[in-house]
Amino acid sequence: MTQRQAASQYPVVLPALCLRRDGTEFHAVTVDMSTDGLKLRSATLPVMDERLVCNIRGVGATEARVAWVGACDFAVRITSRDPKPGEVARRLIEMSRQQAKSSEDVRIDRRIVPLKTAVQVTLVDSTGVPATILNLSVSGVALQLDAALAIGQEIVVGQRRATVARQIPQGIGAAFIEPLDDAFDEKTVL
Structure with a gap:
């Protein structure tokens, strides 16, 4: 399954409980x-x-x-009549805007600058983009690069899968799909 970048994408992070027709449920x-x-x-x-x-x-x-269904994610189309799909979309877009406004730079993980800061970023279409690591934590990386990447876009930083979490003046902040080992240090190579 290939995923394509949507033209109008609104990142929004909310818990969801999904109920199947057989009565089982799962969290998303x-x-x-x-x-x-x-x-x-x-x-x-x-x-x-x-x-x-x-x-x-x-x-x-x-x-x-x-x-559609991917490796660790899936997409749904809203089919309900109450609330209608347009109303659900409006609510989610409004929550996306609220989350974007309130996303202060709250740092909970220790950050370092590794000895090796040059890294290759690979896009979904396999295009490679050279980047420089500005800082690194167990949960993500700040990168300086000359490419316009959308929030939510999946990338590979070195050998680590990540998702673009924020845009910063010099480039992007990306969250790793799988966090680094807590024992990471300046010698860590992505």
Whole structure:
């Protein structure tokens, strides 16, 4: 399954409880809202075209159909009549804007500058972009690079899969899909 970058993407992180028709449920977290649908991440993945009821914090219970399934995420199209798909999209876009305004630089992980700061960033289409590590933590990396990357875009930094989490004046901040070992230090190479 190849994923394409949506033209209008609104990153929004909210917990969701997804209920299947057989009565089982699983937890997920929203990633973004776009013209392709609502993208969610979960350890449990539904199947294509499966019908779910997703109870999303701040939105409520909404019926949805699975539009695509990836390695650790999936997208749904809203099918409910109450709230209607347009209303769900408006709520999620508004929450995305609120989250963007309130995203202060709260740092909880120790940051270092590694000895080797040159790194290759690989995009979904396999394009390579040279970058410089500004700082590194167990959960992510700040990179200086000359490429416009969208928030939510998946990349590979060196050998580590990551998602673009924020834009900074010099480049981007990316969150690792799998955190680094807590014993990382200045000799760590991505």
